[in-house]
Amino acid sequence: MKNTNHPVSIYLHIPFCSKLCSYCDFNTYEGLDKLIPEYTNALVREIEIVSESSKDVGVFPIRSVYFGGGTPSLLPIHLIQKILKSVRRAFNLNINTEITIEANPDTVDRNYLTALHEQGVNRISIGVQSAQSEELRLLDRMHSFKDVVKVVHASRTAAFNNMNLDLIYGLPKQRIHHWEDTLHKAVELQPQHLSLYALTLEHGSPLRAQVTRGLLPTPESDLAADMYECASKILSKHGFIQYEISNWAHKSGEFACQHNLQYWKNLPYLAFGAGAHGWFNGCRYSNTRSPQLYIDRMKLIKPKSSTFPFSPAVSMNRKIDRKNEMNETLMMGLRLLEGVPRHSFQERFGVTIEHEYFATFERLATQGLITPDRDRVRLSKVGRLLGNRVFSEFV
Numbered sequence: 150m151k152n153t154n155h156p157v158s159i160y161l162h163i164p165f166c167s168k169l170c171s172y173c174d175f176n177t178y179e180g181l182d183k184l185i186p187e188y189t190n191a192l193v194r195e196i197e198i199v200s201e202s203s204k205d206v207g208v209f210p211i212r213s214v215y216f217g218g219g220t221p222s223l224l225p226i227h228l229i230q231k232i233l234k235s236v237r238r239a240f241n242l243n244i245n246t247e248i249t250i251e252a253n254p255d256t257v258d259r260n261y262l263t264a265l266h267e268q269g270v271n272r273i274s275i276g277v278q279s280a281q282s283e284e285l286r287l288l289d290r291m292h293s294f295k296d297v298v299k300v301v302h303a304s305r306t307a308a309f310n311n312m313n314l315d316l317i318y319g320l321p322k323q324r325i326h327h328w329e330d331t332l333h334k335a336v337e338l339q340p341q342h343l344s345l346y347a348l349t350l351e352h353g354s355p356l357r358a359q360v361t362r363g364l365l366p367t368p369e370s371d372l373a374a375d376m377y378e379c380a381s382k383i384l385s386k387h388g389f390i391q392y393e394i395s396n397w398a399h400k401s402g403e404f405a406c407q408h409n410l411q412y413w414k415n416l417p418y419l420a421f422g423a424g425a426h427g428w429f430n431g432c433r434y435s436n437t438r439s440p441q442l443y444i445d446r447m448k449l450i451k452p453k454s455s456t457f458p459f460s461p462a463v464s465m466n467r468k469i470d471r472k473n474e475m476n477e478t479l480m481m482g483l484r485l486l487e488g489v490p491r492h493s494f495q496e497r498f499g500v501t502i503e504h505e506y507f508a509t510f511e512r513l514a515t516q517g518l519i520t521p522d523r524d525r526v527r528l529s530k531v532g533r534l535l536g537n538r539v540f541s542e543f544v
């Protein structure tokens with residue numbers, strides 16, 4: 150697939166956190182804040198190197214820019230400004246480009262948020278996780294729900310009218326009425342978007358270690374499924390429309406996350422920063438994970454020595470063949486409630502979905518996990534709960 154025909158997204162990874170949460174397995178580090186200025190220079194350098202290595206860079210439209218982490222809101226505003234300036238210099242951003250930043254409630258105030266908005270950041274994603282103090286403690290979060298309320302109001306005052314709140318469920322010892330309370334408190338804050346993630350006990354995480362050692366009970370998957378069902382009901386009652394397995398957007402506007410839609414539709418995105426992953430022109434690639442190594446690699450390079458879209462920080466680069474691209478397109482596209490439209494699959498790959506997946510779809514439909522119709526293939530209600538069983542068919 151020639152994916153330069155499509156708008157492209159940009160992911161910028163900021164791998165710093167003031168304290169690591171007990172469930173986290175992202176590429177992020179505690180106690181490395183002193184690297185932030187040098188890291189920002191490296192990021193700006195990487196943007197320059199990659200953009201200078203192709204003459205087409207200024208041509209393709211940029212759908213979204215996403216500051217993820219880590220905790221991007223740990224960066225002082227002048228460093229965010231510096232990064233955005235280099236992104237704008239290198240790429241073709243326009244008035245519709247969605248620019249998101251992830252923020253933790255303990256790291257931002259009204260002045261910071263106002264300055265972010267003035268820099269053109271037009272979407273904020275706040276890591277709330279829970280409205281229950283005990284759960285926030287269990288997760289090693291640094292903030293209280295009171296901090297969340299303050300930050301949401303400050304964001305609104307700063308003119309953010311596209312706000313996401315991240316919540317997490319399926320925690321050890323979590324009771325369903327606590328989850329309902331969290332959901333009600335979250336919708337009362339009137340965000341435009343909600344992301345609800347089921348807890349995964351990641352290998353190596355302190356939370357998993359506590360469960361393994363019997364200090365905490367194993368979360369019950371049936372209870373997590375009930376929490377998911379109850380979330381669907383509460384959010385639908387409050388005007389949220391589910392558009393992806395874990396994501397809801399308010400019906401009052403166009404609030405589905407453009408950046409994540411790019412991933413779910415398996416469309417191209419460029420990656421910058423330590424451990425960042427990209428997908429472009431049939432290649433998946435990722436950068437070295439260590440922030441120090443990343444900084445060092447960016448110091449070593451000679452200008453114009455790279456092949457677009459790779460910078461010298463790239464540590465993995467894998468060509469995806471057509472069959473795997475089809476599998477990935479289905480695996481990610483089925484996460485969307487709209488599913489995978491038959492015509493877009495055929496347009497992209499030159500064959501019908503049935504031609505490639507007839508037997509698989511027959512099996513999944515018999516198990517009640519997918520509901521193929523004339524125009525598209527999508528997960529059934531049960532399939533949404535058992536998504537991993539469906540996705541494993543395409544690995």
Ligand code: SF4
Nearest residue numbers: 166169170173218219
């Ligand atoms: S704030 Fe986010 S990235 Fe940082 S440790 Fe917690 S969950 Fe991980």
